[in-house]
Amino acid sequence: MRVLILGAGGFIGSHLCEKMSSKHEVVAVDTCLDKIPPETQKSIQLYPWDIRGYRNEIEDLTKASDLIVDLIAYANPSIYVKRPLDVVDLNFFENHRIMEYCIRHHKRLVQFSTCEVYGMSGGSDIPFSEAETPLIMGPVKYQRWIYASGKQFLERIIYAHGAEGDLNYTIIRPFNFIGPRIDYLPIDGITGIPRVFSLFLSSLIDGNPLFLVDGGINRRSFTYIDDAIEAVMIIMENANSRFDRDIVNIGNPANEASIRQIGEMMRKIYIEITGKPCKSDLVEISGTDFYGAGYQDCDRRIPDISKLASCGWNPHISLEETLRKSMEYYLL
Ligand code: NAD
Numbered sequence: 001m002r003v004l005i006l007g008a009g010g011f012i013g014s015h016l017c018e019k020m021s022s023k024h025e026v027v028a029v030d031t032c033l034d035k036i037p038p039e040t041q042k043s044i045q046l047y048p049w050d051i052r053g054y055r056n057e058i059e060d061l062t063k064a065s066d067l068i069v070d071l072i073a074y075a076n077p078s079i080y081v082k083r084p085l086d087v088v089d090l091n092f093f094e095n096h097r098i099m100e101y102c103i104r105h106h107k108r109l110v111q112f113s114t115c116e117v118y119g120m121s122g123g124s125d126i127p128f129s130e131a132e133t134p135l136i137m138g139p140v141k142y143q144r145w146i147y148a149s150g151k152q153f154l155e156r157i158i159y160a161h162g163a164e165g166d167l168n169y170t171i172i173r174p175f176n177f178i179g180p181r182i183d184y185l186p187i188d189g190i191t192g193i194p195r196v197f198s199l200f201l202s203s204l205i206d207g208n209p210l211f212l213v214d215g216g217i218n219r220r221s222f223t224y225i226d227d228a229i230e231a232v233m234i235i236m237e238n239a240n241s242r243f244d245r246d247i248v249n250i251g252n253p254a255n256e257a258s259i260r261q262i263g264e265m266m267r268k269i270y271i272e273i274t275g276k277p278c279k280s281d282l283v284e285i286s287g288t289d290f291y292g293a294g295y296q297d298c299d300r301r302i303p304d305i306s307k308l309a310s311c312g313w314n315p316h317i318s319l320e321e322t323l324r325k326s327m328e329y330y331l332l
């Protein structure tokens, strides 16, 4: 199978290229492809393009591929609040264009969405089910939701095309994947505040405080990247067309923790890995002070993973192992 991976140089994309290159023909597009391991780079096609400047070429690559995997997005919350229109432009309009190429050339699309589409659902809606759980966004003044709203609208349009019979797709909703290469460390100050794992690790290395937004009471389910990639491979290879015109959660329900617990675990693991004392205290801060006005949070999100479990997939890597393996990559 010839697979076009858009956003191939990112965290998930680079792992996907590595895993896929031994089994499939991979065509990788990203503004930066450095995260793809050198050995993998030798065996795949690389296009260091900004998709906005190469529209005709991307359409040609779509036409020449069997499967299109679209990972392109701004994916960290500080950007949703500080540059909301850039988020819509890239995450919605540019990805919509990719979807149109897939329709025009009759290609299956694997579209990366997000667990954030479940928004502020919770309570009896836990665990989140693809078919049943309502998608509840906060007020418009909280621009954090522009990311999830854009992804949700794209999902709805893709779904509608599927229902009308002119697009075959699978939408993936990832739940907080972490692992090696998640973000560049040290933080460069240009790409905005990275996701919590990277920020905590960066602070641990520099001896700065770990800031607990709104006291670190909010909870996430963290998924180790290797478990996640196995699931993505099952979806991409799509035996018996099992995932045609479907939406699928990928996450690890057993790895739920509050952000305060994550901070505490990372402090402990940092000491164990480095043998050095930890100079980073846990310091509480409001979401507005940390991210700026327009930030609002989801308090809890746990995936229902029964769709993938019915294909024999289950995540194996515990939360402790997930944090340890991810930290070792940067610290050793
Ligand atoms: P990432 O930021 O590491 O990867 C996105 C990639 O897109 C980057 O490499 C970036 O350079 C590339 N890109 C952005 N604009 C581009 C452009 N104009 N032209 C070419 N390339 C461009 O993020 P990720 O964690 O790998 O996430 C991938 C996808 O999965 C995103 O759509 C994200 O919203 C979604 N997602 C990820 C997670 C997670 O846990 N990592 C969770 C939910 C959703």
Ligand code: UGA
Pocket: 075, 076, 077, 113, 114, 115, 116, 147, 174, 175, 176, 177, 194, 195, 196, 197, 199, 200, 210, 211, 212, 213, 214, 216, 218, 219, 220, 259, 297
């Ligand atoms: C993430 C991002 O939107 C995307 O990467 C993705 O779509 C999705 O969710 C996902 O990874 O599944 P979020 O989980 O809020 O959103 O991302 P983080 O930045 O990792 O924040 C997690 C929690 O930690 C939030 O409650 C945040 O407020 C908190 N946090 C973050 C802190 O307490 N301290 C920090 O220094 C950073």
